Amino acid sequence: MKLHDTLSRTVRDLRPRDGRTFRFYCCGPTVYGPAHIGNFRTFVLQDVFRRTIELSGVPTRHVRNLTDVDDKTIRDSQAAGQTLVEFTRHWTERFHEDCAKLNLLPPHEEPGAVGHIPQQIALIEALMEKGHAYRSEDGSVYYKVSSFGEYGKLSHLDRRELRLGAAVADDEYEKDSVADFALWKARKPEDGDNWWDSPWGPGRPGWHLECSAMCREYLGETFDLHSGGVDLIFPHHENEIAQSEAATGHPMADHWFHLTHLLVDGGKMSKSLGNFHTLDQIEAAGFTGNDLRYALISAHYRQPLNFVARDKEGKESFPSLAGARQALERIAKFDAALRERFETQQGTVADSTGYDQLRALPEADRGAFAPAFEALLNDLNTPDALGRVFSAIREGKPAELSPDEALREWRGLRFVMEALGLRVPEPDRESAEIPEAVRALAEKRWAARAAKDWATADSLRAELGELGWEMKDGREGYELAPKG
RNA sequence: GGCGGGAUAGCCAAGUGGUAAGGCCGAGGUCUGCAAAACCUCUAUCGCGGGUUCGAUUCCCGCUCCCGCCUCCA
Structure with missing residues (x-):
């Protein structure tokens, strides 16, 4: 398939470098509270990406981390009177529940920073040895940005510009340069019990380090693709590149896949604006994870998606989700009409179209829905794919199909739905208890x-x-x- | 100031150098006691001003707005 690459700023072909398995890493959530729908836009699109690769016949190895130690997790665990591990476990479970409701395939590996302290220390040691890092007075270790000539290649920011921005709020006078960033943070009183021993003294790893260390651990020095929200391009991914490539001398990833942010009612989502939405809230309003998933993939991943939460009167009625639900309902009805054509004569074959069975579905057997999958292969164009699904539905005349034809069309539809990760809802569901x-x-x-x-x-x-x-x-x- | 993304019908949103997919909502119609469903039909000259071209929404220049990043953030 073809996908836009942030490093080269072009749409490029994707190929597993080992010729067999496509290995990729996604930056996951910081587990200190419920993930919001903006986070899920990223995770859902990454999931469609993975499904597209797999359904096109290439197995994947998908690694997504959990950030389970940072200022926020430490602060909030203390406020909750829990240990860091208890606290992050709770929010990890909650995250997994939401993921399941959104039909996200679990990653093959889901490592956390706390479980990989030795790997992170080893990486710092390698950087120290090569002169890319230095220890400060207080026992912190910083990455020396000036030692890595290619710094800025991903975000296209040069050091002069970086300095302007960074100089404003910086209070870490331990650093040689304001652009330098922490690899290891010396223990502070407010960290409580959350510290580990290291060759440079007690402390905890810096944020960027975990991803570099875990990428290396699970995917090797160079892997196929690295992904995250656009906000991670700088500084997070820029810093990961600096760490990993300085330590190994090899490119970190062949391809960089970044997802544009979700907007809510035309603006940024924030708690203070009261437009911060979680899956819980959406379910409370009567919508499903499936409805949300549809809404989240209804725009191209490199375009801002405007999630409309309020109607014209300003009431929070989720028009985007209402539209998604109606659209899914139409798909479900077409699906049922196809099934009616063949089930009476050939029995129920619903069980033969699970995700794994469909991986082997040849292109010729996707019927009128083959073009919809093609749209996904073209830079993951989910809205185009949805448009083609409905075009096929509009053209399709289930009543005029033979049972074999209906079965083929049905498998084609299910194939595309699996690629998009959308469930076909039951058309006759009764959504509430009847008094x-x-x-x-x-x-x-x-x-x-x-x-x-x-x-x-x-x-x-x-x-x-x-x-x-x-x-x-x-x-x-x-x-x-x-x-x- | 630097980097980047936008501006397409009431809303959401694709796309192409030759007069613009799809979804939602709305309207009209067919059908069925009514209603619903289903099906059919209808609703845009693509932010503004120039330029290139036989021809631009699509390429170039300028402008106006909007958003993101440059500090934690999917």
Whole structure:
């Protein structure tokens, strides 16, 4: 497939350098609170990326870290009266629950900084040996940016510019240069019990170091792709490159994949603006992780995506999610119409279309949905892929297909849905509990309708409406749905 | 100031040097007692001003706004 590369600023072909497995690293969350939907935009797109690679026939090795020691995790664990490990375990579990609801494939490895202190120390030692790092008075160790000639190649910032920006808020006068960054942070009283021994004294690793060390540990000196949100380009990934490449003398990654941020109602999401959203909140509003996933992939990953949370009246009703739900519903209905064509004669084959079975689905067997997958191979164009799914649906006439044709189209649809990681919802789901009184009214109306007593039927329909329920007549029965 | 991304119908959002996918919402229609569903149809000259070109939304220049990064951040 083709994908944009931040380092070269071009769209380039992706190939596993070992010719077999595509090995990539994604910067994961800092586990000190619930992840927000902006974080999930990144993780969801990375997941679509992985699925696209795998479904095109290339196995992957996916590593995503958990940042489990930094200022925030230490501060908040202390405030919660928990050990750092207890605290981060709790938020890690919560993160995993959210990931499952969003249908994210678990990474093959999910290492944390705390579990890789020796590897990080070893990396610092290598940098010290080669003259890329120095110890300060207080026992911290800093990376000497001026020692790495290529510093700035990813973010295209030169040192002069860096200095201007960094000079403002910097209070770390231990450093030789304001551009230098901490590899090892000397123990401070407020760190409490959260410190480790090192050749330079007690302390804890700097943020950028963990990724360099764990990339090396799980993927080797050079691997295929490194990914994260655009905000990580500088300084995080720039610093990772400086650390890793200075230590090994080899390029860190062949490809850099960065994801543009989500906007909420046209602006940046922040707690102070009251537009900071988590999956919990979205579920409380009656939407699912699947709805959110659809909304998050509805724009190209290099474009800002405007998540609309408030309607024209300023009410928080999540128009973006309502649209996503309707769109998914249409897909589900088309899916059901296809199944109807072949299931009666060939039995149920739903079990034969899990993610793993579909990995082997040949292109010729993807029917009208083959072009949608092609869109993903072209720089992961998820909105184009969705557009092509609906074009195929519009063109498709399930009623005119033979059972074999319907089965092929259905597998094609499921294949693309798996690539996008979207679940096909049950079309006839009943989203809320139906009160006894409502059920009784509905039964009465159904009887009146059967007796062609239209007047009674209509007045009962109105009565149900006042209770907030809508009755949908079918050929063989009715459905009740909450109005709205 | 530096680096980068935007500006496409009511909303969301693709795309192309030859007069613009798709989704949501809305309107009209077919159908079914009604309603719903389904299906069909309809809704944009692509921020502004120049330039290149037979022809630009798509390339170039300038401008105006918006957003991100340059300090922790997906």
